[in-house]
Amino acid sequence: QKEVEQNSGPLSVPEGAIASLNCTYSDRVSQSFFWYRQYSGKSPELIMSIYSNGDKEDGRFTAQLNKASQYVSLLIRDSQPSDSATYLCAVISGSARQLTFGSGTQLTVLP
Amino acid sequence: DTAVSQTPKYLVTQMGNDKSIKCEQNLGHDTMYWYKQDSKKFLKIMFSYNNKELIINETVPNRFSPKSPDKAHLNLHINSLELGDSAVYFCASSLGDYNEQFFGPGTRLTVL
Numbered sequence: 001q002k003e004v005e006q007n008s009g010p011l012s013v014p015e016g017a018i019a020s021l022n023c024t025y026s027d028r029v030s031q032s033f034f035w036y037r038q039y040s041g042k043s044p045e046l047i048m049s050i051y052s053n054g055d056k057e058d059g060r061f062t063a064q065l066n067k068a069s070q071y072v073s074l075l076i077r078d079s080q081p082s083d084s085a086t087y088l089c090a091v092i093s094g095s096a097r098q099l100t101f102g103s104g105t106q107l108t109v110l111p
Numbered sequence: 112d113t114a115v116s117q118t119p120k121y122l123v124t125q126m127g128n129d130k131s132i133k134c135e136q137n138l139g140h141d142t143m144y145w146y147k148q149d150s151k152k153f154l155k156i157m158f159s160y161n162n163k164e165l166i167i168n169e170t171v172p173n174r175f176s177p178k179s180p181d182k183a184h185l186n187l188h189i190n191s192l193e194l195g196d197s198a199v200y201f202c203a204s205s206l207g208d209y210n211e212q213f214f215g216p217g218t219r220l221t222v223l
Contacts, residue, residue: 046211092208
């Protein structure tokens with residue numbers, strides 16, 4: 001079982017819609033959870049971090065964490081073509097103290 | 112600008128050569144990292160280092176070695192380069208082990 005799993009996509013949504021990205025992780029003692037956005041040929045850019053159960057909102061982005069279900073998600077409201085990128089879920093486990101990435105979900109927002 | 116920077120941006124070299132990639136951060140962070148992103152875009156930790164401890168991913172060949180002259184710098188030295196080392200290498204930094212990591216622009220290494 002992969003430590004961090006994401007649907008690889010591609011995921012396509014029309015402009016203005018809500019994009020929903022999902023991620024599950026295997027280590028129950030994971031402590032820190034992040035979403036990164038990576039444009040083609042560029043470096044990963046941190047867009048959200050979440051450390052406790054519940055929702056965290058920042059502008060058009062909402063991260064949701066459910067530690068009991070070992071699940072973290074990212075919602076992008078009012079999606080824009082500029083949101084088209086690969087979104088990487090990343091988790092720091094309590095034991096390994098290392099950031100483990102999922103394989104990424106490629107999102108395309110259609111104008 | 113406060114950031115994580117890497118040099119060079121591109122590195123093309125022959126098999127068997129030794130090369131280094133430099134990384135610097137001016138964010139005041141205490142922990143730095145090296146990641147490898149392969150052709151399938153999978154991003155994997157290679158090393159994490161603070162002034163007290165080096166954590167090495169067990170899958171990393173010992174041809175790879177991090178060198179840190181001070182807290183703001185973590186260079187990556189690679190001996191006897193192989194074709195399979197071709198990838199994009201990212202440096203990152205954070206304040207503490209469990210906090211947000213910020214990435215440099217990457218170094219695209221091509222081994223011929």
